[in-house]
Amino acid sequence: GAVVSQHPSWVICKSGTSVKIECRSLDFQATTMFWYRQFPKQSLMLMATSNEGSKATYEQGVEKDKFLINHASLTLSTLTVTSAHPEDSSFYICSARIVGSWGRGQPQHFGDGTRLSIL
């Protein structure tokens, strides 16, 4: 089945540090990847949609300068949390959708998430 790899799985860093999270589709190509944030005991909230070769589309209320997204290839998207602060601590999860699956709501396949803790 489709595998999405996310790295790192866990990171702790000081306030003010920038943190980069990678999302890779291992056995398929993904023109579109999605980034979610999940707080404890809550659901997944979509932050942005990342399209290969173009700018990401951010959901309302998500700061694009704070959460930088780069989707440089069909198998890799990165999320950089810039100047992270304790309130940015959360579980960040990416997902990817297989190329050529438009129009049928093809399921997204999720990575295992990155737990970010800002001290």
Place this chain on the structure above:
Amino acid sequence: GQQLNQSPQSMFIQEGEDVSMNCTSSSIFNTWLWYKQDPGEGPVLLIALYKAGELTSNGRLTAQFGITRKDSFLNISASIPSDVGIYFCAGSALNRDDKIIFGKGTRLHILP
């Protein structure tokens, strides 16, 4: 905006019992998805539904796409300990470019 109401929020059942959970939306969806999330991991797709009225099974799991296109249910038969986790419904609508919206989840606990 679109919202998904998922119920129940949590369930405590005995091993071997059947489980039922459902989701309703305020507007029409063209796809319904059911995911399971274990602690510290990403969601794993259980069942995908694409047509109103569609009934799909995956082992002991059965899900249906409501005929009004505003609801879906997931049933788990003969629950086992590894069924413990959080189950999320998710839907996508034509007017949101296939982005999916998640319900708030149903936490399943199995009593020994």
